Amino acid sequence: MSLKTQSKSSVIETDTIEAWVKWLASYGQSDTGGVNRPLYSSAWIQAQKALKERMDYLGFTTHYDSIGNLFGRVQGSDQDGTTVLTGSHIDTVLDGGMYDGVYGIIASLIATHNLYHKYGTPRKSIEVVSLCEEEGSRFPITFWGSGNITGKYSLTDGVNKRDIDGTELLDAMKIAGFDPENYTSPKRKDLDCFIELHVEQGIVLERTGKSLGIVSHIVGQRRFTVKVSGESNHAGTTPMPYRKDAMHISSQLITELTEKTKKYDPDLVATVGQLTARPNVPNVIAGEVVFTLDVRHHQEETLRTFCKDLAHLFQKKAKDHSVHITMEPWLSIKPVEMDAALTYTSEQAAAESNIAYKTLYSGAGHDAQLFGNFCPTALLFVPSKDGISHSPKEFTTKEDLQAGVDVLTALLYKLAY
Amino acid sequence: MSLKTQSKSSVIETDTIEAWVKWLASYGQSDTGGVNRPLYSSAWIQAQKALKERMDYLGFTTHYDSIGNLFGRVQGSDQDGTTVLTGSHIDTVLDGGMYDGVYGIIASLIATHNLYHKYGTPRKSIEVVSLCEEEGSRFPITFWGSGNITGKYSLTDGVNKRDIDGTELLDAMKIAGFDPENYTSPKRKDLDCFIELHVEQGIVLERTGKSLGIVSHIVGQRRFTVKVSGESNHAGTTPMPYRKDAMHISSQLITELTEKTKKYDPDLVATVGQLTARPNVPNVIAGEVVFTLDVRHHQEETLRTFCKDLAHLFQKKAKDHSVHITMEPWLSIKPVEMDAALTYTSEQAAAESNIAYKTLYSGAGHDAQLFGNFCPTALLFVPSKDGISHSPKEFTTKEDLQAGVDVLTALLYKLAY
Numbered sequence: 001m002s003l004k005t006q007s008k009s010s011v012i013e014t015d016t017i018e019a020w021v022k023w024l025a026s027y028g029q030s031d032t033g034g035v036n037r038p039l040y041s042s043a044w045i046q047a048q049k050a051l052k053e054r055m056d057y058l059g060f061t062t063h064y065d066s067i068g069n070l071f072g073r074v075q076g077s078d079q080d081g082t083t084v085l086t087g088s089h090i091d092t093v094l095d096g097g098m099y100d101g102v103y104g105i106i107a108s109l110i111a112t113h114n115l116y117h118k119y120g121t122p123r124k125s126i127e128v129v130s131l132c133e134e135e136g137s138r139f140p141i142t143f144w145g146s147g148n149i150t151g152k153y154s155l156t157d158g159v160n161k162r163d164i165d166g167t168e169l170l171d172a173m174k175i176a177g178f179d180p181e182n183y184t185s186p187k188r189k190d191l192d193c194f195i196e197l198h199v200e201q202g203i204v205l206e207r208t209g210k211s212l213g214i215v216s217h218i219v220g221q222r223r224f225t226v227k228v229s230g231e232s233n234h235a236g237t238t239p240m241p242y243r244k245d246a247m248h249i250s251s252q253l254i255t256e257l258t259e260k261t262k263k264y265d266p267d268l269v270a271t272v273g274q275l276t277a278r279p280n281v282p283n284v285i286a287g288e289v290v291f292t293l294d295v296r297h298h299q300e301e302t303l304r305t306f307c308k309d310l311a312h313l314f315q316k317k318a319k320d321h322s323v324h325i326t327m328e329p330w331l332s333i334k335p336v337e338m339d340a341a342l343t344y345t346s347e348q349a350a351a352e353s354n355i356a357y358k359t360l361y362s363g364a365g366h367d368a369q370l371f372g373n374f375c376p377t378a379l380l381f382v383p384s385k386d387g388i389s390h391s392p393k394e395f396t397t398k399e400d401l402q403a404g405v406d407v408l409t410a411l412l413y414k415l416a417y
Numbered sequence: 418m419s420l421k422t423q424s425k426s427s428v429i430e431t432d433t434i435e436a437w438v439k440w441l442a443s444y445g446q447s448d449t450g451g452v453n454r455p456l457y458s459s460a461w462i463q464a465q466k467a468l469k470e471r472m473d474y475l476g477f478t479t480h481y482d483s484i485g486n487l488f489g490r491v492q493g494s495d496q497d498g499t500t501v502l503t504g505s506h507i508d509t510v511l512d513g514g515m516y517d518g519v520y521g522i523i524a525s526l527i528a529t530h531n532l533y534h535k536y537g538t539p540r541k542s543i544e545v546v547s548l549c550e551e552e553g554s555r556f557p558i559t560f561w562g563s564g565n566i567t568g569k570y571s572l573t574d575g576v577n578k579r580d581i582d583g584t585e586l587l588d589a590m591k592i593a594g595f596d597p598e599n600y601t602s603p604k605r606k607d608l609d610c611f612i613e614l615h616v617e618q619g620i621v622l623e624r625t626g627k628s629l630g631i632v633s634h635i636v637g638q639r640r641f642t643v644k645v646s647g648e649s650n651h652a653g654t655t656p657m658p659y660r661k662d663a664m665h666i667s668s669q670l671i672t673e674l675t676e677k678t679k680k681y682d683p684d685l686v687a688t689v690g691q692l693t694a695r696p697n698v699p700n701v702i703a704g705e706v707v708f709t710l711d712v713r714h715h716q717e718e719t720l721r722t723f724c725k726d727l728a729h730l731f732q733k734k735a736k737d738h739s740v741h742i743t744m745e746p747w748l749s750i751k752p753v754e755m756d757a758a759l760t761y762t763s764e765q766a767a768a769e770s771n772i773a774y775k776t777l778y779s780g781a782g783h784d785a786q787l788f789g790n791f792c793p794t795a796l797l798f799v800p801s802k803d804g805i806s807h808s809p810k811e812f813t814t815k816e817d818l819q820a821g822v823d824v825l826t827a828l829l830y831k832l833a834y
Contacts, residue, residue, distance in 0.1 A: 076823045104434055202654025219653060224700060233804055235688035235711045236780030237619025240679045242804075247689050249673045254668035262657045271652035272664050274697045282640060282690045282709035292699035362651030387659075400531060 010117045012110045017401045020106045022211055024051065024090075025098035034095035034392035038138035039169075040068070040176040040366035051105070051130050058113055060128065065186035068132040068178045069145050074116055075127035076416065082192035084416045086112070086408070087129035089145060093137045097199075097394020103382070103401065104197045105130045111409040115417070122416040124192055134367050144365040150374035151187040155180055167408045186197055193342060193415065194371035197380045199396055201364050203387030211403040212348045212357040213381030217298035218369045219361050220335035222307050223294040224239050226253070226314065229324040232279060232287025247277055247286040253317060253325075254291070257310055261295075264306055267361060284385050293327075298361045299334045308375045336369045346378050349410035355403045380407060387391065423444035435817045437523045440540045441468065441507075442515035455555035455682045456586075457485070457593040464507055468522070468547050475530055475547065485549040485595045486562050489526065491533055493542035493833060500744045502624035503529070503825070504546035506562060506784055510554045514616075514811020520799070520818065521614045522547045527825040532834070539611055540834040551784050556586045562782040567791035568604040572597055589730035610759060610832065611788035614797045615732045615824050616813055618781050620804030628820040629774040630798030631763045634715035636684075636778050637752035639724050641710040643670070643731065646741040649696060649704025661740050664694055664703040670734060670742075671708070674727055678712075681723055684778060685714045710744075715752045715778045731759035752787045756793035763795050766827035772820045797824060 027050065028036045028043030037043045048070050055062045060072030071089075075081075088104025108128040115122065131145030139161040147153035158169040158180075170180045200206075205213050212361040230246035254272050261270040275291040293310075297303050311327055318325040343359070360381070362368075368379035382404040383393040444467065445453045445460030455458045465487050472479045477489030486508075490500075498834040505521025525545040532539065548562030556578040564570035575586040575597075587597045617623075622630050647663035671689045678687040710727075714720050728744055735742040760776070767774040777798070780784075785796035799821040804810040 133560075200654065201651055203650070203659055204654070204656065207659060221653070232782060233620070234618055234806065235690055236622070236638070236686065236713050237617065238686070238780070238804060239621065239683070240675075240686055242620055242624065245675070245688070247692065248671060251668040251671035251675070251689075254665060255672050258657075258662070258665045265655070269653065269655070269657055271662070271700070271702055272668075273652055273699050273701050273703055274695070275664065275692060275694050276697075277690070277692050280691045280693075282711050283688070284690050285688055286690055294699050296653050349799070363655070364651060365653075387652065387655060 011114050015398070017106060017110060017405060018398050020110070021102055021401070023097055024102045024106065028092065029207050030095055032095060032392045033146045035098050035118045036094060036096070037090065037092040039091050039133040039144065040172040041138070041369045044091060045176050048130060051090070054249055055109065055128070057131050058109070058269055064178070065148070066178060066183045067144065067148050067173060067186055068176060069149060069186060070130040071339045072128040074112055074122060074126045076122045078123050081190055083125045083127050083190045084192050084195065084412065085127050085129055085188070086195040086412065087131060088196050088198055089131040089134035091137065092313060093390045095392060096390050097198045097359055097392060099394050099396050100201065100389055101134060101198070103199055103396070103404070107197045107401075107405045109406050111405055111412055114409055115413055119413070119417055126412060126416050131367055134141045138163045141169070142365070143367060143370050146370040148186040149188050150370045152370055154185060155183045184253040191375045193339070193376040193378070194368065195342070195378050195380070195408065195411060196197050196366060196368040197382070197404050198366055198370070199389060199394065200381040201387070201389035202384065205358060205381060205383035206385065206387065208358055210356045210358040211383065211400050212350050212355045212407055213360045214343055214350065214357055215338055215362045215368070215379035215381065216343060216359050217338065217361050218336045218372065218379065219296040219298045219363050219367060220300055220303050221294045221331060221333045222303055222329065223331035225328045225330060226291050227292055227328075228253070228289045230287055230321070231285070233285045235283045235285055238285060243285055245285050245287040246323070249317060249321050249323060250275070250289040250291060256313060257293070260309070260313070265297065265302055268295070268297045268302060268306060269363060296363055300334055310332060333365070336372035338368065338372055342378035344406070345414050346380060349414060350407045353406045355407050378411070380404065428531050432815070433524060434527060434822055435815050437517055438519055438818070439526070441519045441523065441805050445509065447512055447633045447809075449512060449809045452509045452515050453511060453513070454507065456550040456561060457589040458555070460594050461508060465547060468507070471547070472526065475526070482565070483595060483600045484561065484565050484590065484603055486566060486603060487547040489545040491529055491539060491543045493539045495540050498565060498607055500544050500607045501609050501612065502544050502546055502605070502719040503612040503827065504548060505613050505615055506548040506551035508550045508554065510552045512809060513740050513807050514809060515601060515694055516616045516811050517618065517806055517815050518551060518615070519614045520616055520813070521681070524614045524818070524822045524825050528822055528829055529565065529685045532830055536830070536834055541833040543833050545831060547767060548784055553809075555580045558586070559782070560784060560787050563787040565603040566605050567787045568602075569787055571602060572600045574786065607781040608758070608792045609787065610632070610776055610795070612759070612795050612825065612832075613783060613785040613788070614821050615783055616798070616806060617798040617801045618804070618806035619801065620800060621777055622775060622800035623802065623804065625775055627773045627775040628800065628817050629767050629772045629824055630777045631760055631767065631774055632755055632779045632785070632796035632798065633760060633776050634755065634778050635753045635783060635796065636713040636780050637717055637720050638748060638750045639712045639720055639746065640748035642745045642747060643708050643710055644743045645706045647669070647704055647738070648702070652700045655661045655702060660702055661738060662702050663706040663740070666734060667692070667706040667708060668736050670731060673730060674710070677726070677730070682719055684712065684722060685712070685719060686780060687712045713780055717751055722790065746754070750782070753789035755785065755789055755796055759793050759795035762831050763797060763824070763828055766831060767824045770820075770823045770827050772824050795828070797821065
């Protein structure tokens with residue numbers, strides 16, 4: 001195998017990282033500067049094609065699996081046939097940022113290229129992966145790429161998953177060149193480990209002044225819909241003691257649950273992001289308020305006991321105010337622990353690269369979540385400016401982009417050479 | 418003048434009150450059992466016409482003023498030319514109840530008829546009025562009827578007030594038979610007093626077991642739009658201490674302002690009826706929350722100091738959380754005190770009629786509010802079942818309807834005979 005490069009030097013330099021991120025962002029770029037590249041869209045097809053061409057040009061052995069995950073392989077010398085897989089996802093949310101997902105692919109490509117250029121054939125095979133889908137922004141399914149590789153999903157899970165225009169996932173897949181008729185399971189049996197580098201999408205690294213985050217756990221999530229059924233009444237003619245004001249009671253619940261969250265555990269987060277009141281007019285006491293509750297923590301037991309405590313709080317409040325309060329669960333995802341040995345090796349790689357790092361939890365979901373239940377997995381973060389992501393404003397400095405590549409390079413060296 | 422009646426006996430009996438309320442409800446009745454009779458609509462035209470015919474039949478001297486207020490007069494023997502005016506409004510809200518407004522007209526008609534039947538010509542002239550508009554349900558103006566009689570409004574106030582279809586108030590008025598070209602001011606100079614009987618639209622009478630309310634004040638109102646500008650962020654990746662969660666801060670404000678209201682003054686009410694969060698999705702911390710605040714009390718000074726205290730609370734909270742909070746006033750109505758002598762006479766009339774009464778405040782606006790600043794005014798209430806009004810479910814028992822007519826009859830006797 002030979003690796004060619006577009007840069008004058010064979011080692012790809014700092015400026016190239018950002019340039020390549022921008023180059024991929026050009027596939028699906030919107031007027032606002034955001035990126036729209038949902039699964040199997042024409043922008044998605046073009047981006048995977050361009051990426052494959054670049055991998056081919058650099059000398060990687062490339063192939064798609066039967067759902068459109070793209071792999072660029074450097075064959076190792078070991079005869080055990082195991083593979084170090086590294087990469088992230090190519091799809092974006094609607095009007096998303098240009099770093100989310102793509103940075104991890106580009107970084108993996110550059111790190112692997114540079115390692116080969118410097119050290120030649122690795123001991124273990126390395127594959128760079130551009131996962132076809134993670135965001136769930138087109139079809140009502142997430143992790144279609146990593147889900148197929150890890151055996152969580154197979155073809156039947158794509159049945160009757162339709163986008164907003166009514167197109168079925170499997171039909172879109174066929175149009176993109178991956179005919180379901182030719183499906184063979186993308187599940188991998190040869191993976192030694194999976195390494196994902198991603199932008200943080202949070203503000204912890206920025207606030208703590210670190211260039212790298214090493215994720216110990218991806219948090220579990222619980223989501224609920226809470227409904228407070230009080231009594232709608234005239235805002236002028238109903239004295240305060242006679243009211244069953246769903247807005248006031250909901251405000252108490254939100255205030256108390258937020259305060260409780262802060263005291264319960266420093267790593268626990270709880271969010272009421274959506275609230276709808278009825279009838280929602282200025283001069284009528286709200287008869288009903290419905291709000292969502294999103295709770296996240298890295299320990300299943302903490303999630304369980306906290307949510308149980310909240311249910312008690314809600315029932316006590318319902319009794320105190322003689323109203324009806326329901327708390328309907330609609331999402332439950334268990335926490336996933338990253339591999340302890342890989343996390344330790346990542347810390348060594350960071351220290352040797354003189355990159356200031358912080359061990360943290362990932363509050364957002366990532367492909368590493370599915371790999372974490374399948375094979376040893378590491379997840380690394382670089383900072384996101386102001387914690388912003390899923391927005392055209394998403395930004396990471398060149399220095400931080402380089403820091404991520406440096407640590408990833410050092411880590412892959414330790415794992416594959 | 419001669420008074421005829423449709424009942425066999427010349428005195429109109431209890432059952433007739435409800436029957437006449439239902440008869441007027443037939444003009445504009447909806448499929449849900451509610452009533453739609455906005456100003457100058459065809460249902461409104463028919464209702465006023467039918468009422469005029471009934472007044473004529475009963476022997477009242479009838480006339481419309483130039484905006485469509487309908488009057489039925491019994492001439493008194495006194496030469497001073499002053500008039501006791503009694504009645505309420507004929508218009509309804511969208512899908513309103515059948516008692517709101519109409520009951521006061523029917524009760525005035527029956528009370529005046531019965532008095533004439535029993536005692537003959539009164540000393541003072543009595544006029545029953547069917548006010549053309551109070552609710553503001555068609556055009557963006559309220560109290561068009563009482564506003565013109567009391568001189569608050571004149572023709573020019575109807576200019577450029579358009580309904581949802583773009584029809585201007587003055588054009589609708591012309592179509593209903595009241596050509597603005599023929600406008601002469603409906604302002605009255607002969608009013609001795611105004612007496613309004615109305616359903617309570619609240620739950621105080623029902624809760625206290627009284628059949629009659631005698632209103633001492635119509636409360637003043639202040640309305641505000643409060644905007645909390647925090648920071649929208651990822652619900653999973655933003656630790657609690659780093660958040661500027663507009664939903665949490667708004668919940669604290671609503672909780673604290675409600676508790677403050679309860680402690681401040683037992684007659685004070687404050688309501689947050691409408692709330693909108695942005696972006697209002699489950700997994701994103703709300704960056705902005707906008708809510709309305711409606712504050713009512715019968716003393717201007719209490720309204721002033723309470724709202725000032727709230728503004729301080731909001732500014733303190735803004736500082737504590739390093740967010741921006743604005744409180745924009747958009748409605749300010751001063752309290753109106755009913756006439757003390759008329760209130761006293763009303764109490765006597767109730768006592769003599771053996772009707773259990775309660776002195777209270779009106780938390781809702783009424784035509785009596787405009788008359789209260791113009792001439793001695795009394796406002797009387799009968800109970801509303803469950804406090805419900807502006808709904809097809811609006812209901813008052815026959816016994817309470819009769820109690821209201823009895824007290825009104827006794828009061829008009831004291832005032833006009």
